Amino acid sequence: MQNPILKPGKKNHLSGDFSHAEVTLANRNNGTLLETLNYDVTPTGAHYLLNHFDVPYVADDTDWQVSIDGEVKHALAINLEQIKALATKTNTSKTLRVTLECAGNGRANVSPRWPSQPWQMEAVGTSDWHGMPLKHLLDQTALLTSCTELVFHGADHGIDSGQVHNFARSLKIADALHDDVLLVWQMNNQPLLPQHGFPLRLIVPGWYGMASVKWLNRIEAIDHAFDGVQQTGTYVYRKDSDDAGIPVTTIRVKSLMVPPGIPDWSSRKRLIKPGPVVLTGRAWSGKGVPISKVEWRCDDDQWQEATLHPLKATAANEHSYAWCKWTDEWHATSGKHILSCRATDANGNVQPVEPPWDQAGFGNNAVQTVEVWCDNY
C-alpha cells in the first residue's frame, strides 16, 4: 500500500461543502471570536492560532537553547537566560503591540477553495509582545558580509507535501535587522503559551504570521536564497501550479466588523431591532502603514465613512503595528440586510470587494459581509 503521507497525490481545489480533513484543521486551529475585536488587545487564548505540526512539549525553559551558525564569524549557542541577561545588560528589551494575521485568512471565501485550514475571517489577533530586537543578538556573532539571508528554524517537526522537516522561514538581512523584529519570550505580560511558541519565538511586525517563527532554536546565516518547504513550496502567491509566483510577505490592508445585534447559535446570523445600531470594528495594514479610512455600507447603498480611533502611542504601541478601531451609527430598518466594511491605508491601498485570486487562498483581503435580520422581536 502506498504511503500517502510521504507520496501524496496532487491536491485538487474544492467547491461547496467542506471535507473531513478541513473540519479537523478547523477544530484544531483556533480562530478569534469576532466580538473580541471590541478589545484593544485580544484576550489571551482568543488570539488566532495556526500550527503546522504538533506543539513541542517543553516542560521548562531553563535549558532552551538557540544556536547561531553558518556565515558568521563566531558561531554560538545561547540559552534563554543568557538572552534575557543580554537584553538587560544592553538595555534593549522592548514591547510592541502587534496585530498578526494568518496569510490564509479568508481562504474559504475564495472559490474554488484550496484544501487547507478553511479560515473565513477569524485568523487575526493583537498582543503585546515582549523581548529584544533580534539584531542585538546577532551583534554577538558578527555576520559575515557573505550572509544574505537568515533562516529561522522552529522545533516543530512534521510533514508537508511529502517532505519531513522542521518549520523554517528566512528573512533577507535588511528585513531581519529591522529594529522591530523581536526575539520574544512574553505575550501580554506572561510567559509565552506553549501553543504560541513557548519559550522563545520571533515576531516580525507587519508580516503575515508565517514569518514569526515559534519555538525558535536555530538561526542559520546563509549566502543564498533559502528554498525550504515553507519558503518556496507554500506561502507563495500563485495563479496556478505552473506559476513561479511571488512570495507572501507583508499584510494587506483589511478591516473587520464586530457582528452587530445578537447571534443565532448555529447559523451565526444576526438579529437586531429597527433603530440606531452602533457599528464598530478594527482595521490594519502591513509594515505599520496607518489606516487612513474605513467605510461601511448596508446592502448596495453608498459607502459611509466611519470615525477612526487609532490607539494612543504607548511603549507597547510606538510603531503602529496594532489595528485601529472604527465606529459609526447605522439606522436599521426592518428586513434582511448585508453589512460590509472596507479599509484604505496611507499608501492608498484599498480592500477589494471580490477576493483576489490566489490558488491557495493566500492574502484574501476582500471586504467582510455580515448578514443581519432586523425585526421587532
Add this chain to the structure above:
Amino acid sequence: MQNPILKPGKKNHLSGDFSHAEVTLANRNNGTLLETLNYDVTPTGAHYLLNHFDVPYVADDTDWQVSIDGEVKHALAINLEQIKALATKTNTSKTLRVTLECAGNGRANVSPRWPSQPWQMEAVGTSDWHGMPLKHLLDQTALLTSCTELVFHGADHGIDSGQVHNFARSLKIADALHDDVLLVWQMNNQPLLPQHGFPLRLIVPGWYGMASVKWLNRIEAIDHAFDGVQQTGTYVYRKDSDDAGIPVTTIRVKSLMVPPGIPDWSSRKRLIKPGPVVLTGRAWSGKGVPISKVEWRCDDDQWQEATLHPLKATAANEHSYAWCKWTDEWHATSGKHILSCRATDANGNVQPVEPPWDQAGFGNNAVQTVEVWCDNY
C-alpha cells in the same frame, strides 16, 4: 421574506461533507490540541471552548453583580468583591482541578450527523478552578423549603430554536448544594479569561460543560422543573424528535491518546518509524469516579492494558475530578495501522467501540481511532 432566525425550519441530519455553518462554528469554537494531553493542566487558551452566543464585553469586574431571588427568604444582590470577601471571612475559598468536556464532543463521528458544532474528539480540557462553594453564598439567602431547583442565568444572550433568551441551566437542590459546586473567579491562578466566563462562572465538576454556566449574573430559586431552551430544548438524549428523552448530566467514561509520531500538516495522519513507540494519553469519567483501566490496541489485535498514573492528590486535586494519565509501549511494524484506546471506570462503565446513538450526537464516548503510517523514512 420570512425571518429564518425567529422562525427556523426543521433541522435535518447530514451525511458526508460538512456545511458552511458547521465550519463557521468549528472556526469560532476552539478544540484543544491533542498533543497538549501531555500536560496535567491544559495550557491556558488551549482548553476547549464552546460558546453559544457572543462573549459579553466586560471592561472590568468591579461592578459585576449576582442577584439571588425567587424561593428565598432574603433576596439579595451581591457584587464580586463582596463574594470574595465572604469567601475570605468564612474561610471557604477552594481550588479544584477539573476535567471538563463538551456534551457534544464526538458529534461529528455519529452518523448521520446533527447540524451543530462538528466536534471530533477535541472538546476537553483540565484546569485549576478557584472560587468558593456555591452553598456558602446560598446560606446568605435562606432557601425556602418550597425551592426544588436553582436556575443559573448567564449574561450571554442570543437565539436558539427561534427563541430569544439568556443562556440558563438549572440544577436540583441536592446537586447544587454539593461541596464541590463552585462559584469561580480564577482559572489556572489568573482571573477568568473573557471567553471562559469573566468575571464569574459556575463549575459543576463531573458534569458535561453546559452545567458550568459562564458570566453568571442571576441565581433563581424555583419550585418547579425549569423548562428553558438549554434545559429541555437541547442537552437531552433523544433517539429521535418524538422521544421525550433523558437529560444530559454527568460525563461518560472516555479516554484519548496523544497521536504518536509526527503529523502530516493537512491530513493530520501520523508517521512513525518501526520499533518501540511510547503511547500515552488521558482518561476520565463523570462525578469523580476513578478510572480503573485503560486498554489500547493496534488494528484488530487483542486489547493491551496500559499503566495508569493518577495525579497525586493536592489542594487542587482532592476529589479526582481530573483526568488520569496512561502510558504503554508499542512495537511498531511497517505499514498502515489503526490505534485505539478505551477506558473503564470504577463503576464498571466501559467505552463502546461504536458511538451510542443520540440524534444530536450528545455523549459520544466511543473509542478514538488514530491512523498511523509506519515507514523507514
